[in-house]
Amino acid sequence: MKQSEYEKIDKKIKKALHSKTDNVFASDDMLEEIKEKIYLKNSNYGGFNMKKKIIAVSAICVLCFATLTCIAASSRVDRWVSHSYHTDDINEFPSEAQIEKEAGFCPKYVKNLSDKYSFDKVSFAESTGEDASGEKVVETKEVIFRYADKNGNKNNSISLFCNNIDKAYTESFDSDKYEKSEYNAIELNYSWSLMKCFPPDCEEKNIENMLTDEEKKLKDEGRLDISYGTKEIETDKLQSLIWYDGNVQYNILAFNTDLDKEEMINMAKTVIDA
Amino acid sequence: MNESEIIKQIKSGNEKAFDELFNSYKNIALRTAYLITGNLCTAEDAVQETFIQCYFNINSLKNSQSFKPWFYKILTRTSWSCAKKDKKVTPVENIYERFDAQSIDKSIKDYLKNEEYEIIYSEIEKLDIKLKTTVILFYFNDLSIKEISKTLGCIEGTVKSRLHRARAILKESLINFYDIGGGSKNETIRI
Structure with missing residues (x-):
């Protein structure tokens, strides 16, 4: 070709x-959403390595919302936008009236989730389900209880998410990813996944080669998420136990703990019996 | 404040500096992610995640003057990752429908010009994601060959080769467009 x-x-x-992007502009509330996510990550996992924290909590949020994504009566929820109200954090074990006042509903909750984990604080959030065009389909309120390791190990913390969402908006948990059990006629859905985080410089094609056969299999099964952002390669484990009780969806999330499935089920039983 | 100063301020914990950085990059970042992913919702997610990663990893950026390629490296990788996850790498709009709706008041010249742009864009959309990203970074973001090579982690020769291939593909599509009557004979010669 000539010059x-x-x-x-x-x-x-x-x-x-x-010309394709002339009419594309960032929304006015994008910065606020970013800051809220940063705050949430900071406050949820204050003792964690900052580099990996972002990745881990992102995955936790994705998992949380994924459990809520579904087809409602006539409108499909394509994505969830969550806003936390960090100014309303309560650091003392709250009364039911306090929870009711802040969230408009009161889920079951306990002071001690097990012998090892006790109440740390509670925060509140609001989620909006939007359809593909960005129109609001549904709004929900969420109460998030944090439980800290009684031995003071800050790397061990558990969150109990309580969301007053209509069951029509919750997933069926039919995937093989969920291991089901039952307690008092309530279905408990346990799942786990790994998050492997690479330094930003890693080439995507090289990352595939850096995964073991077992990890490749997990990735295909949707149990391994790949992210970027750490200085070194790091792998984290996320466990989740979800159930629905009295118009509230409960989700116990454990990040990098040494808990097993049975221990998490026992925690769920403690909450159900509260 | 210039960009280097903004980066230094963010590193020292100045939240207003982060706001300033966000405002400088928000639209260009969203548009870039939109061009890469082909979906606005996916692009918004990618941009949010990119700024969050910036916030948490800014201290790993040793040279503040290298911010731009560092930022685009995170943005492109996050956009690829989001696009792969959502499997929504196809364009969101039917270009012909949009063209029909907008063309009523336009002159024939504008009409043909827009159609030409849509043809070029649809051909860019068909490119392999790395080739497409190279084209976007070069033509849309005005990054130099060197900056693109840093952003994409490849040598400068690879960037040049990708751009050459892209130009050839796009030239071919334009020739075909005019051959089937999309433009005047005069336009064909001017390519």
Whole structure:
């Protein structure tokens, strides 16, 4: 091609790309949403390595919302936007009246989730389910109880998410990913996944080669998420136990703990019996 | 404040500096992610995640003047990852429907010009994601060959080769467009 032809094509490509995005602007509340997510990550996992925390909690949030994504009566929820109200954090074990006042409903909750985990604080959030065009389909309130390791190990913490969402908006948990059990006629859905985080410089094609066969299998099964952002390669484990009781969906999330499935089920039983 | 100063301020914990950085990059970041992923919701998620990663990893950026390629490295990887996860890498709009709706008041010249841009864009959409990203970073973000090579983690020769291939593909599609009557004979010669 001659130089002038290059220049003409370059100009056309440039204009084509700009004309495609002329009407695309970041929403006014995007910065606020980013800050809330940063705050949530900071406050949820204050003792964690900051580099890995972001990745871990992102995955936790994805898991949380994924459990809520579904098809409602006539409108599909394509994504959830969550806003936490960190100014309303309560650090003393709250009364039911306090919870009711802040959230508009009161889920079951306990001071001690097990011999090892006790109440640390409670925070509140609101989630909006939107359809593909960004229209609001449903709004829910969420109460999030944090439980800390009684031995003071800050790397061990558990969250109990309580969401007053209509069951029509909750997932069926039919996937093989969930291991089911039952307590007092309530279905308990246990799942786990790994998050492997690589330094930003890692090439995607190299990452595939850096995974073991077992990890590749887990990735195909949807049990391994890949992220970027740590200085070194790090792997974290996330466990979740979800059930629905009295118009509230409960979700116990454990991040990098040494808990097993039975211990988490016992925690769920403690809450159900409260 | 210039960009290097903003980065230094963010590193020292100045939240207003982060706001300033966000405001400088928010639209270009969203548009870039939109071009890569082809879906606005996915692009918004990618941009949010990119700024969050920036916030938490800014101290790993040793040279504040290298912020731009560092930022685009995170943005492109996050966009690829989000696009793969959502499997929504196809364009969100039917270009012909949009064209029909908008063209009523336009002159024939504008009409053809827009159609030409849509043809180019639809061809860019068909490119392999790394080739497409190279095109976007070069033509849309005005990154230099060197900056793109840093962003994508490849040598400068690879970037040049990708751009050459892209130009050839896009030239071919434009020739075909004019051959089937999309433009005047004069336009064909001007390519």
